[in-house]
Amino acid sequence: MPEPLLKVNMLDAYYGDFQALFGVSVDIAAGEVVAIIGANGAGKSTLLKSIAGLMAARPEAILFDNEPIGGLPAFAVAARGIALVPEGRGLFPSLSVEENLEIGGQLRRPGPWTIARVYELFPVLAERRHAASTSLSGGQQQMVAIGRALMANPRLLLCDEISLGLAPIVVRDIYACLPAILAEGTSLVIVEQDIVQALKVAQRVYCLQEGRVALAGAAAGLTREAITSAYFGI
Amino acid sequence: MIDWINVIIQGVLVGGLYAMFAAGLSLIFGIMRLVNIAHGDLIVLAAYLALVVTQTLGLNPLWSLAIVVPAMALLGYALQWFVLNRTLGDDLLPPLLVTFGLSVIIQNGLQELFSADPQKLQAGTIEIASVQLVEGIWIGLLPLIQFALAVAIIGGLQAIFYRTALGRAFRATADNPAVAQLMGLDNRHVFALAMALSLAVVAVAGVLLAVRANFDPTIGPARLIFGFEAVIIGGLGSLWGTLIGGVVLGVAQAVGAHLDPGWQILAGHLVFLGLLAVRPQGLFPKVRE
Numbered sequence: 001m002p003e004p005l006l007k008v009n010m011l012d013a014y015y016g017d018f019q020a021l022f023g024v025s026v027d028i029a030a031g032e033v034v035a036i037i038g039a040n041g042a043g044k045s046t047l048l049k050s051i052a053g054l055m056a057a058r059p060e061a062i063l064f065d066n067e068p069i070g071g072l073p074a075f076a077v078a079a080r081g082i083a084l085v086p087e088g089r090g091l092f093p094s095l096s097v098e099e100n101l102e103i104g105g106q107l108r109r110p111g112p113w114t115i116a117r118v119y120e121l122f123p124v125l126a127e128r129r130h131a132a133s134t135s136l137s138g139g140q141q142q143m144v145a146i147g148r149a150l151m152a153n154p155r156l157l158l159c160d161e162i163s164l165g166l167a168p169i170v171v172r173d174i175y176a177c178l179p180a181i182l183a184e185g186t187s188l189v190i191v192e193q194d195i196v197q198a199l200k201v202a203q204r205v206y207c208l209q210e211g212r213v214a215l216a217g218a219a220a221g222l223t224r225e226a227i228t229s230a231y232f233g234i
Numbered sequence: 235m236i237d238w239i240n241v242i243i244q245g246v247l248v249g250g251l252y253a254m255f256a257a258g259l260s261l262i263f264g265i266m267r268l269v270n271i272a273h274g275d276l277i278v279l280a281a282y283l284a285l286v287v288t289q290t291l292g293l294n295p296l297w298s299l300a301i302v303v304p305a306m307a308l309l310g311y312a313l314q315w316f317v318l319n320r321t322l323g324d325d326l327l328p329p330l331l332v333t334f335g336l337s338v339i340i341q342n343g344l345q346e347l348f349s350a351d352p353q354k355l356q357a358g359t360i361e362i363a364s365v366q367l368v369e370g371i372w373i374g375l376l377p378l379i380q381f382a383l384a385v386a387i388i389g390g391l392q393a394i395f396y397r398t399a400l401g402r403a404f405r406a407t408a409d410n411p412a413v414a415q416l417m418g419l420d421n422r423h424v425f426a427l428a429m430a431l432s433l434a435v436v437a438v439a440g441v442l443l444a445v446r447a448n449f450d451p452t453i454g455p456a457r458l459i460f461g462f463e464a465v466i467i468g469g470l471g472s473l474w475g476t477l478i479g480g481v482v483l484g485v486a487q488a489v490g491a492h493l494d495p496g497w498q499i500l501a502g503h504l505v506f507l508g509l510l511a512v513r514p515q516g517l518f519p520k521v522r523e
Contacts, residue, residue, distance in 0.1 A: 074415035
C-alpha cells in the first residue's frame, strides 16, 4: 500500500477536562473515499475538527503528506489543502451566495475548481448567486457549503454530516455530486449517521464508538452484524 | 429664523466629526465584539501626534494627516496583534478591562509629556474662511471640509466593507470566526487590520478635532461617549446610520447650546436617552444589503 495522504496516529482530543478521542488512528490514501460512522457523540465531528486544525493535537498525531500538521491553526491547515464542510454548514449570513464561494477560494490554491465550475455542479446556485446565503433552502445551503470548500481546491475534503436535516430526495441530489468531485482526484472523508448512504459511496469505513475506533475495514466486506455491534457496542 | 437655520447647520457639520468618532468604534465592535474604552483617548493621542508633526515639520495640520494616519494605523495593527488579540475570547470583560487600562495609560502619559495645558492646532487662514450659502447664511470652510471628509470616510468604509476582499473577510470573521479560519483567514491578522483601519479613521477625527477646538489629555472619554451615542442613535451595524446618528447628536447639542450655553452636552445626552427609550434599536438598524 502506498504512503497514505493523511495519517491520523493515536490521536487524543479533549474539550476541557473531557476526553473525546482516545488513541484514534485513521489512514486515508490519495483518491480514496473513507466513511466515518458512529452514534451521536462517538467523536466523529471531533476527529474532523482535529484534522482541520480546530482542536489542539500533538503535531505527529496528524500527518498530511508525511508532514506533521497536528495542532496547526486552521488557516495553516487550509493552506495545505484540507477543506472542511462543517456540521450545520456554517455559511456566513452576511455574505451572499457568491461571496461565500469567493471567500472559500481566497487562498487562491491552484486547481480545477472555480466559481464557474461550482455553478456547473450546482446550477441552482448560479440563479441565487446574489441572494443572502441564509435565504436558501437547506439543500441549497449545503450545496453552497460544499462549493465553498471546493473553491479551496482541496486535496482532502472532509464532509461533516452533509445529509443532516435534509429530505431523503435532497440527500440523494447532494450525494449525486460526489463522483464529479472525486473525478478531480480529491480524497474524501464523509462523516455520517446515515450508514446506508455512507456505505454506498465509501471504499473503506471506520466506525467510532465513544472516542475509539471500534471497527475498520473495506465497505464491501463488512457485515450488518459487525457494524451494528460496533455502532451500538452490543 | 436665520439664526436657527445657522444653528442647525453648525450642528449638522459637527455631527460629521461625531460620526467619525463613532465609525471606528462600531467597526471594532462589529467585527470582534470588542468595546474599545480607549477609543476617545486614541483620538486625543492622534491630536497630540499631529501637534508634534506640525510643530517639528512646520506642516499645516491637514497635511500632517499624511503622516498621522499611517502612523496611527500601524499603531492599531501592533496594538491589536501584541495586546488586544490576547484578550479576545468568550468573555467580554478582559478586552474591556485592558482597554480601560490603556485609556488610563494614554491620559497620564500625555499629561506627563505635554502637561495638562490646552493645545490647539493652527490651520491658518482656512480656519476663518467661509462661504455664503444663501443670503445671510455663512458656512465655515473648515467645518464644511470636515463634514465632507466624514461623508467620504463613511462612504469609503462602506465600499471597503461591501466591495472588497478585505471587507468580505471582515464580515465573514464577524459572522463566524472559527469557520473563517477554515477559509484560510488568520483571525489575528484580520482583527489587526480592522484595528488599523479603525485607528486610521481615529487619526482623521483627532486632527480635525484639534483644529476645531482646544484639546488637553483628559477630553478623550467625552469623545468616546459622543461616539457611543452616535452609534446607538444611528443603529448598530449601519455605517450611514452612524453618520445620521452623529448629525442628530450634533444638532441636539447645537440647539441646546443656543438655548443656553450650559445645555450643550446635556441636550445631546437627553436626545440620546429619549431615542433610546422610544427606539432602542436605533434609527437605522442593520438591514441586509
